[in-house]
Amino acid sequence: MTTTLVTGGGGFVGSHLCDSVLSDGHEVIALDNFGSGDRANVAHLREETDFTLVSGDVRDLPDLDLPVVERVYHLASRASPADFVTHAIDIALTNSEGTRHVLDYAVEADARVVYASTSEVYGDPEVHPQPESYNGNVNIRGSRACYDESKRFGETLAVAYGRRHGLDVRTARIFNTYGPRMRLNDGRVIPNFVTQAIENGEITVYGDGSQTRSFAYVEDTVGGIRALMETEGLAGEVVNIGQDIETTIGDVADLICELVGGGEIVTQPLPKDDPSRRRPDLTRARQLLDWRPTIPLEDGLERTIEYFRGQYPEDPNR
Ligand SMILES: NC(=O)c1ccc[n+]([C@@H]2O[C@H](COP(=O)([O-])OP(=O)(O)OC[C@H]3O[C@@H](n4cnc5c(N)ncnc54)[C@H](O)[C@@H]3O)[C@@H](O)[C@H]2O)c1
Known part of the structure; x- marks a missing residue:
């Protein structure tokens, strides 16, 4: 110990x-x-x-x-x-x-x-x-x-x-x-999309949604x-x-709409200095730590959405 x-x-x-x-x-x-x-x-x-x-x-x-x-x-x-x-x-x-x-x-x-x-x-x-x-x-x-x-x-x-x-x-x-215990008003992409989908059904995608994250x-x-x-x-x-499977922001928005059961995507200009692509090379993590991520995005999002819904006791979908 x-x-x-x-x-x-x-x-x-x-x-x-x-x-x-x-x-x-x-x-x-x-x-x-x-x-x-x-x-x-x-x-x-x-x-x-x-x-x-x-x-x-x-x-x-x-x-x-x-x-x-x-x-x-x-x-x-x-x-x-x-x-x-x-x-x-x-x-x-x-x-x-x-x-x-x-x-x-x-x-x-x-x-x-x-x-x-x-x-x-x-x-x-x-x-x-x-x-x-x-x-x-x-x-x-x-x-x-x-x-x-x-x-x-x-x-x-x-x-x-x-x-x-x-x-x-x-x-x-x-x-x-991402995951449970992120702040509702955190400002990072997944809590943003999930809270927007739950609150008013509109998801704001910056740029054309082709930028990727992992x-x-x-x-x-x-x-x-x-x-x-x-x-x-x-x-x-x-x-x-991190995760080395790359997903476009547009695809994440679509998946969240599907899992929350609604939502409309609206676009805004891309902020300055927002990186267009991010993906880790995990070779060292695999070699040195014998570690790799295993939880698929859809499963993780389901658990996250469940947590966020719990922060809205009045949510009609609960
Ligand atoms: N979540 C991610 O995607 C991500 C990605 C890259 C790096 N990180 C790193 O992981 C760490 C945790 O991030 P997180 O996503 O959990 O964010 P978070 O804001 O939830 O956690 C940071 C915690 O640090 C506390 N804190 C901030 N300044 C402090 C200070 N001066 N003294 C004492 N406590 C202080 C905050 O109150 C908060 O509880 C950070 O160092 C962040 O840079 C997170």
Whole structure:
């Protein structure tokens, strides 16, 4: 049994990660400032003796007096494009200053770390699919830069701590992940489409819908992140985690209409800096972790829609 710190443990991916680590019999401390997370995501864990929720900010970590742990999953960071506009400085500092404190804490505790990076480090990629060796095409001054560049800096810091302090830190470049516990007003494509379909039957597709994404169900992503943590001999490694089946945004919109049982697609101009294609090269994940995503989009969407319907008690289809 180990003790594990999950920063961002009250968020979407973080709360599923807490569930997964706890279900293997480990002790979990979740640290979250609930900026974009929700206490409801971990409410079911309140009675668990092995679960502790700490309300706090990673930027204040030195003042939080956290116990020594063996494992740190560092997920704390807003991740929704809607927040890139309203919380740009908060995001940039969480991923730089906050990550520095998390890494210092891990050095002190002699803990192993998984740093949650993102496919956004590839920007609008000129290489398809994206292997970990691709250095990306990021607009350093664009509307997504507060997130993309600070996550890139976080990776740089992780590598530097590995070299300077011998810290065992592994980096997960997470690609689009969806599932239950995403915020209704999250601003990411699947919650957008699902809530629009449930609320008023109109789904807004930006551009002509031919841009692609590769959507991983959260259970798959959590499995990959945990394999990255627990596989021996991977200090300093970076691995893409996500789904490598590419789907057009138009097809996702159609599938959601079908599963929700209605909905009309309307189009709007494509926002600036929105990448046209994203798909991970998962060769390293398969080779190093012996891991691959297994949950088909339709199954994952069904579970997600069921969760979102539960957030609308007045939904006539329930
Ligand atoms: N979901 C995805 O598709 C995706 C893709 C790539 C990377 N990621 C990464 O995974 C992590 C989790 O993302 P998510 O989708 O669950 O988003 P989320 O917003 O649901 O989770 C992030 C959590 O971090 C917390 N947080 C933010 N800033 C904090 C701070 N300064 N101190 C303490 N807590 C803070 C939020 O309150 C929230 O609970 C993020 O690091 C994100 O960059 C997610």
